[in-house]
Amino acid sequence: xxxxxxxxxxxxxxxxxxxxxxxxxxxxxxxxxxxxxxxxxxxxxxxxxxxxxxxxxxxxxxxxxxxxxxxxxxxxxxxxxxxxxxxxxxxxxxxxxxxxxxxxxxxxxxxxxxxxxxxxxxxxxxxxxxxxxxxxx
Amino acid sequence: xxxxxxxxxxxxxxxxxxxxxxxxxxxxxxxxxxxxxxxxxxxxxxxxxxxxxxxxxxxxxxxxxxxxxxxxxxxxxxxxxxxxxxxxxxxxxxxxxxxxxxxxxxxxxxxxxxxxxxxxxxxxxxxxxxxxxxxxx
DNA sequence: CTAATGTCTATAGCTGCTATAGCTTCAAGG
DNA sequence: CCTTGAAGCTATAGCAGCTATAGACATTAG
Numbered sequence: 001x002x003x004x005x006x007x008x009x010x011x012x013x014x015x016x017x018x019x020x021x022x023x024x025x026x027x028x029x030x031x032x033x034x035x036x037x038x039x040x041x042x043x044x045x046x047x048x049x050x051x052x053x054x055x056x057x058x059x060x061x062x063x064x065x066x067x068x069x070x071x072x073x074x075x076x077x078x079x080x081x082x083x084x085x086x087x088x089x090x091x092x093x094x095x096x097x098x099x100x101x102x103x104x105x106x107x108x109x110x111x112x113x114x115x116x117x118x119x120x121x122x123x124x125x126x127x128x129x130x131x132x133x134x135x136x137x
Numbered sequence: 138x139x140x141x142x143x144x145x146x147x148x149x150x151x152x153x154x155x156x157x158x159x160x161x162x163x164x165x166x167x168x169x170x171x172x173x174x175x176x177x178x179x180x181x182x183x184x185x186x187x188x189x190x191x192x193x194x195x196x197x198x199x200x201x202x203x204x205x206x207x208x209x210x211x212x213x214x215x216x217x218x219x220x221x222x223x224x225x226x227x228x229x230x231x232x233x234x235x236x237x238x239x240x241x242x243x244x245x246x247x248x249x250x251x252x253x254x255x256x257x258x259x260x261x262x263x264x265x266x267x268x269x270x271x272x273x274x
Numbered sequence: 275c276t277a278a279t280g281t282c283t284a285t286a287g288c289t290g291c292t293a294t295a296g297c298t299t300c301a302a303g304g
Numbered sequence: 305c306c307t308t309g310a311a312g313c314t315a316t317a318g319c320a321g322c323t324a325t326a327g328a329c330a331t332t333a334g
Contacts, residue, residue: 003300005311015312016292024290035299037312050265057239057264061290071261078258082247085260089243092236099233102194106226110219121215123222124208127194128187140331142280152281153323161321172330174281198321 001039011048018048024061026051026068059088101135138176148185155185161198163188163205196225238272245271 008015021027027047030038040048047068054064063084070080105126112122126132145152158164164184167175177185184205191201200221207217242263249259263269 003311014292017290019313020291033299035312037299046265049267050261053267054264055290057243058236067261067264071255071258074254074256076255078253078255078260081255081258081260085243085247089240089247092240092243096233096236096240099195099229099236103226103229103233106194106222106229110222110226116215117211118208118213118215118218119211121208121218123215123218124204127191127204128183130186130190140280141282151323154321156282157322170330172281173283174330192321 001041002045004038004040007040007045007048010045011052013048013052021048021051021061024065026061026064057088058092059084063088104135105133138178139182141175141177144177144182144185147182148189150185150189158185158188158198161202163198163201194225195229196221200225241272242270 002010004015004018007013008018013021018027022029027044030040030044033039050068051064054067059067067081067084070076070078109123109126112126118124130136139147141152141155144150145155150158155164159166164181167177167181170176187205188201191204196204204218204221207213207215246260246263249263255261267273
């Protein structure tokens, strides 16, 4: 049996975040001591690791809730879980593509090395006028 | 002179967002009609375009405020503006690198095509056990 | 002139936490 | 056994960057 602090240290999830996940319905309400403190078992710890990992992979709280509901019934087909993972991958690829455009733009802006004054600064000019950009974002 | 709705259509920034930017000190308070409605001129429109573009490039409200303050005095050297752009580029590169790791992970998870039940689903298993990952994230 | 649309302010909600206040409980040392 | 300090409890507020709502007033086209 672990206290919330021990669980926090084991998983690397901060204490208030654990309580938050419980509130959000991702963690089952654990047992309590006579003095009303939460006590977790290894099932709780595994569940929290699952949540942590899924969050690191960018899944939303709501999506994680879906996955947990899905996993509850072991006889369900897992196609849905695959679909969620695939959708998430697509989303991340889009975010990467978008960021790469921005990165190119910023690098280009930054490289125009006018050492003058603000009056004729490329950075500010480019920020002010999108048409100076090479790609759209 | 444009109403807030016209300005919104011209720039693609939603009406409540324009008011929010004003509140945040990014837009100067515009003139008003006798009936207390905001009326913008082209300077206001340009400023809003600047803000929009900067936001698209991932700059925070606070950073944009700095840039605007910087641009206010035309005789200031623009090294600071360059620095802000460069820092932003670095940050974006880091985000890209991180996302690419996640993308690899999700794609790998999704490709393990077990068409079975939740009980032995790779997606759920991998989410539950970080040690099954190839890279850390 | 009227009706529809637009705008006003103020306030609440969203996501995913994090921080604070003021209290109680736990565990270890003396 | 008792004290003390760390850790836990709940409830609430705050963060970014908007977005949505309510209820009132302004503008504009027909």
